[in-house]
Amino acid sequence: MRALTSLFDRLVQRYLPDAFLFAIILTILVYVLGVSFTDSGPIEMVSFWGNGFWDLLAFGMQMSLVVVTGYILANTPIVKKALKSLSSLAKTPAQAVILVTFVALIACLINYGFGLVVGALFAVHVARRVPTVDFRVLIASAYSGMLVWHGGFSGSVPLTIATPGHFLEDLMGQVPVVETLFSPANIFIVLTMVITLPIFNRYLLKGATSSHSASHIPEDDEQDEEPVVKATTPAEKLENSQIISIVIGGLGLIYIIYHFATNGFDLNINIVNFIFLFLGILLHRTPKRFLDTVSNGVKNAGGIIIQFPFYAGIMGMMTTSGLSEQISHWFISFATDFTLPIITFISAGLVNIFVPSGGGQWAVQGPIMIQAAMELGADLPKTAMAVAWGDAWTNMIQPFWALPVLAIAGLKIRDIMGFCVMILFFSFIPIAIGLLLF
Template sequence: MLSSIAGFFDRMVRRYLPDAFLFAILLTIIVFLLGVFFTNSSPVQMVEYWGGGFWNLLEFAMQMSLIVVTGYILANSPIVKNILGKISKLAKTPGQAIVLVTFVAAIACLINYGFGLVVGALLAIHVAKRIPSVDYRLLMASAYSAFLLWHGGLSGSVPLTIATEGHFLEDMLGIVPITETLFSGFNLFIVGTLLITLPLLNRLLMNSTQGTGKIDPELLNLQANQVEETVETPKEEMTPADRLENSQILSLIIGILGLVFIIYHFVQNGFDLNINIVNFIFLFLGIIFHRTPRRFLNSVTDAVKNAGGIIIQFPFYAGIMGMMVTSGLSEQMSLWFVNISTEFTLPLFSFISAGIVNFFVPSGGGQWAIQGPIMIPAAIDLDVSTAKTAMAVAWGDAWTNMIQPFWALPLLAIAGLKVKDIMGFCVMVLFFSFIPISIGLLFF
């Protein structure tokens, strides 16, 4: 039955789900119409909200583009290829490949979401090279399914925000330590259950693929970062510029400077593995591991080809967020769930409402800024744990990422796939994960 359901969703998604760019356009139209019909906003105002928010994610778009580029550069280095190759040898069969990629990617996502997206995709490519009979689409879907755990891990924006002095809800919440959020009993139950069951679920989904996801060897070689080394000019024929481009000393000097800053960052800030420091680590390790500026730049040239989807699509999602927030649509959605909640059901309805809002506002920090001021007063009025309510919003944000292409774009860029190639499997993950998350929020 599971295979039949998964096969059905896979067929429907591959047939009817458009390219991720068209998906963003359709969402834009839907939110525009919702704003006109369900808020006091006129069509002209909705256009104003859309255009006004269009460029609000430029910094984030650059960060995610660099995640793809620097991750590709690092993975293209001989050292990392060797490490990922050794990890991939732990899998001997297609089933083991699915389990290995899901588990490793999940651990990486618990450490940091950007790190997890890149590691999952790159490991999947190395595993697919060793086990070409594995379904490549399901393998990449398995890597992306691990992203479900990110908001319950060390880079979760909601728990880290409310644990930071000076956050915008401090007057209501105070400072909430991560012992009450990330390391609470209910969160550990959800994380632990998903960490064990997701690899098994993805393994069971193998029976639904029926050999439809065999990878083209040429694409796999391309995505496996098999960049041809440039033929280097003999030393006696090098110009001064050639010598600089092929200088290992220059790469080593700038690489060491980068490593010194990385060490300084962790000494000063503790284990603060944010997206900027992840990019910084990837970039400077890439410079060192490629040994010369010329080899590094050759890898950069290939890497930037993968970032096009992110660069062009993220502004459209920023425009959608602008319409959702400024028109009051996101607030209306949240208030509706608050109005039907009780002391027992508020965490569950906070989770569901966050999942719906996340579909249109796919940003953890941005979503918390919208829903936090609504959900936390409701929790206080109903005498519900504010820490659990905050984590319910966090898990809702992570939950519908499984059917929202926004976060899948970096992984898909590395994999060389389209969103419809993996989303049918992710629908199954969405339905399944509702169970342990709901149990954790209601009964722990």
């Protein structure tokens, strides 16, 4: 394991380009594949790319706010103290990796956006507590929490098919979460991941080829206590007024209570951002302190803003040209009722590299796989969850979701990808066992 980890770490350090260039290479690859293997011509593929280029604007804004609002909340004095207190549980590098992995897994089971931010920010605090830990391994461990998100409470596939009127209801009906999220297969996979992945990640420390410890940890440049400011003008008095923050923050809290009272435990990405934003306003106490933190936080969102449109273009080419459908049909051409879930899982993992959006991938691949399951007599809920787990699985080698984590950590994708490849190989085992034997 040490040799393999060291090998992949060296390879990606040497050959893997920046995440932005990775998106460019994927764009060119999908363009060539579309021209070569579909009926789409060169100009048509360009049009598919351009027409889809802006389809993720809303989602890109959501993910930018995940980073910014998470940074705002994490840099409030009370949250920083809580994170520092929890990080004190780690005394050694091994304990640091285990603790960060466990916290990230639990947070991502609750909500993927919440888990991404909490995992990365907590990793930074743990690294400051244990500066001898390899920071790259620690951030890779934080990102590994994304492996379980689609088997958790924010999983787009199980939540979609449990919603009345979903687009495949005529084909498969409404599937309650007891048959997907709380099925024996999903429970086995999630529990196995939560128990074994922290231990596995701990051994990745042995394969690190270079030390990325204290000098690579982002500095704690935020003050724990609000500085005393003597306001001399009406404008400065407003900027330093705690009343302003209390009023607008209070309105936000009222809406949060109303949301959960009327919708139940609906912890979607918008309400997570809303909670982070208004708690940040309240806990920073004054508009000035809040805005100063915002200025620092927005620096972390640059990669997301510029790269998400390129992935939207890739998705446009994949879906409109029919390339994603061809990939799915090829995989199911040799499936049986027993092997369809695992084949669906592998094909979903491949498609996810080019269409890294759970909801978008289900819209493309779901109808094909569910129709195949009906024709073969395979388990429909398990087939749907196979798509979900395939989508989550190859997130480990797809920089799309790593961008918020890397932004918070101040690292590049090549810094963590070698370890993520090892996590990808390991996670295949419990997922495959769950889909085949339960």
